[in-house]
Amino acid sequence: MEQKIPAVSMRHIGKHFGHVYANHDVCLDIYRGEILALLGENGSGKTTLMNMLSGIYFPDEGQILIDGKEVVIRSPKDAFSLGIGMIHQHFKLVDVLTATENIVLGLPGRLDLKAAAEKIRKICDAYGFQVDPHQKIYDMSVSQKQTVEIVKVLYRGADILILDEPTAVLTPQETDKLFTVLRNMRNDGKAIVIITHKMHEVESLSDRVAVLRHGEYICDVPTQQTNAQDMTNMMVGHQVTLNIERPAPVNPKPRLQVKDLTVRNEEGILKLDHVSFTANSGEILGIAGISGSGQKELLEAIAGLQKTEAGSVMYIDDSGEHEELLGKDPLSIQQMGVSLSFVPEDRLGMGLVANMDLTDNMMLRSFRSGHSIFTDRQTPKHVAENVVEELEVSTPGLSTPVRRLSGGNVQKVLVGREITSAPTVLLTAYAVRGLDIHSSYTIYDLINQQKKQGVAVIYVGEDLDVLLALSDRILVLCGGKVSGIVPGEQADKREIGLMMTRTEGNTHAQ
Amino acid sequence: MFDFVSFIPRAVMQGIPLLFGSTGETLTEKSGNLNLGIPGVMYVGGICGVIGAFFYEQSLPSPDAIHAFPAIMIPLCACLLGSLLMGLIYCFLTVTLRANQNVTGLAMTTFGVGIGNFFGGSLIKLSGTAVPSIALSATSSFFHRSLPFAQDLGWFGKIFLSYGFLTYLAIAIALIAAFILRHTRAGLHLRAVGESPTTADAAGINVSRYKYVATCTGSMIAGLGGLYYVMDYASGVWSNNAFGDRGWLAIALVIFTIWRPNVGVLASILFGGLYILHMYIPSGMNLAVKELYKMLPYVVTIIVLILTSMRNKRENQPPQSLGLPYFREER
């Protein structure tokens, strides 16, 4: 191979937050005319590393070389002037401004919005984007916002582009479009880094793949010389055999009957469209779908947190009595005697209170019990002790605020609390997101235990392999519609992947 | 018949301090800083002008030796300097040290009103007058000197041309501020900083610098409101606490104009008019009712605040990061 000077060369980069190393001694080269996939599990330090390149963070150790010359990137401005542009996972756009205003934000010189809009149109024409320069950001869909972000970077003449999990919010069609554009840009001679943890994207898009694990650089290889299995091994460090137990359901009975559930969000967009299914006791119902296909709305509607437009959610107790859950808030559901547990996606923002300690977080569910006007702190304290012991939560103590625990331990605390109330229905959303393998297995075990005890589990997941291995039945959502329910044991991954992008009719996800 | 020819000039004179204050506070709030110290800043602006004028007048060999240029420039510069310092204190605490804005602002108001009344009181003692106020009529005459031909133009001259130069400066500053916010790059950046400092930062905008510059400029503009009040409106007479709660009214005006300084030009006159309306309405002879009329600006502001929040139109909301400190490495 010919000797090329890397566009970017990161040498022995280190960064820590408090006592935690986000990156340690990372060396990475990025070349022009190449798409590099930066692969790693959640929390492996991919984003932190790239943030140092784009000037958001400043490295504690190490050097950065651009075209062979050592540089100091102190701010995003420095990064821009070096031709580095990053498209963040959380869009950095100002809602009340127009696309044009957002795109020219931070540039020097006189403000000429007309000329800017013209230049934006040219860029859009060159790569096939569709952006209305005068549209306000708050009127835009997610993929439109992402387009604005990319145009913004191109507008600045960036030739080193970093994209942080760009496809997480896109439909397959939008993803294809994006990839086409990225390939065009590579052929233009730009250096492109795409942060991801999806294997198929790495395989279909990238020229080279670099792997990070626990903040450390593992290796980089040309994509053609590797395969999904090898990459997974590099990512997680050892051979993964998804060895999740799936005990046969014992005496399954209908527990939750959902009929024609329809939900519209605040902007009036249909998020759930006549969703119907039955969840049985002693069974795990997996929910598959591209993120944003209505999973969140479905769980929140059942839990009484989401306004619904039509339909019914019938709870059937052991004696066969039916009770409607829809239109009731979490408190009245609890007061009806329905023990419904919910592990939401946003753990620290919704499931727990980040600044409260373990005991107080355990109390969230139980603080109303008893007739006293005072709270009982003894019982939740015992619960916390139990959870810490049984789920092996590593924490300095019960009076530690949960925000200071690691992701896996936070999740154990949350799941631990939710199953303490001996639920009859357990809803989980992305229960293992961001967790290491060990913690993930702990969570799978806990869910299986609940199943064995006769709980009706609804498991929303993103990793198809896990869904296939864990679920008794899999419901596939696409654009708010049920595109099918398949038994877990006979399910085929490719078939489900197909269902995720296409409903029975022909409508596509927005 | 309602006497507009005498009503409007008085409304304008009541409104101008508010206009200065609200323009300054609008700039400040657009950067995401809710400066509740504005009443204090306006007091400091006023008293610094008074101090400047006082020592200038004292230094003169005779009252006739007074010149227009130093008589205007000395109080003006003293006022700007004083209010700039107040702005710097606020910025250092809330931007550099990321302190709570509400608490800092309230402390600034205590401090600023204290400074105003303390030095006012000391000067009154120094000047040794019998009444508890201090009169700088010589200097002040330069501030409320109107255009020479205003008198000859009848009602037109009275309504539009009968004011001192600070009045026109206030309107000019408000219009310029509005233009900067809407049509210049600095204005665009400032709005971005107030809406979403994270975004602005990622776009390479120096968030702290914008906050500092906007807040300090805002303080200086607001300080001019204090200067106008003593030198023009009150004809150079400082008496303690006379400025009253106009500072808070200026903050109310910011909300009333939904963060638009150009709207402030007319709105401030409207507020000024509400303040003196009781004198022009027959039932207003009753002293008590006067107090109820003074309530009107606040009630109207509350109604505007409620209506904008109910309509929930994105453009009319307070800057999104208003009141929140920004720390880049927040995780």
Added chain:
Amino acid sequence: MHSKNQEPLFHISKRDSLVWYKAMLIRLVALLVALVVCAIISVLMTGENPLSIYQTILYGSFGTTRKLWVTFQNVAMLLCLSLAVTPAFRMRFWNIGAEGQALMGCFASAACMILLKNVFPNWAIILCMVLTSMLAGAIWGGLPAFFKSRWNTNETLFTLMMNYVATQLVAYFCVVWESPKGSGQIGIINPNTELGWLPVIGGQKYMLNVVLVIVLTVLMFIYLNFSKHGYEISVVGESEKTAHYVGIKVERVIIRTMLLSGAMCGIAGLLLVGSTNHTLTTTLVGGRGFTAVMVSWLAKFNPLWMILTSFLLVVLERGAGEISTNFGLNQSFSDILTGIILFFIIGSEFFIAYQIRIRKSSTKEAQTHV
């Protein structure tokens, strides 16, 4: 252009947490520095030696039995308002309308005393005063809460505006109820019959206020830390999403807490009129509603610490007042000193929440704990 020695000199990062005694030490140092600065300023103004100035401060607050009781009374009133705003602050509801809410309490009490003096016996008047002043304060606090919970109306600005509506309302009634006619003031209400005057206990005029506020402090501490309501307030303050998730009715908690907050301000108003001043003016609350915001914040919203912080501010104010009279400065001098001390304490919070590291070179760095 980008050379190596351009690296940032300071690196600021958030602290995980700081042990409480270190945090207290930082605050103490800030307070001492502030006192030194104040001393320097006072010396420049008066030419006295600083020690005698601080002696004067202490004398001003504790010098005589009367001074001591006035100090206690002021602490009690300030503490009462600080307690009142605290539940709202814990909920992250920025109620800076304590001034107006307390003034409405004053207004309601005075109204009862004036309007009911020939109608009801004394005990009934006092009962009416207690109820109406709490109600008036609660209405004044509840209105912004209602709009906040319904339409997310900005509560800082709303409560701020409500202060001046209250002031003007009181100004109106001051003229309507003026006595003697034409004075524009109300004067002492029921000076001869003492109807509606709260009873004097322990032979001390201010004893009732002090005792009552001590009881309220303990009650508020228990309410916030051990009651179910207090727990709900904390959850809502930390995360509304979590509150919804566990079935807490956020709107109801916001309104309920602000009704309580307003009602407690009303009690402060009741004490000011019924027990201390027996009159009604627009300046009766005297800015304590704003100072209370700072007291509560400085104490990190803990009622017990508030005893200390309110004491600190009152002593400073009364001491500075004493300096003013002793050395012939005007009364506002105390506001300046209070302002300076507040600036220092507010600024010191930064060093508790963040740590600064100074970079010596690109590889090695020294950690300096400030």
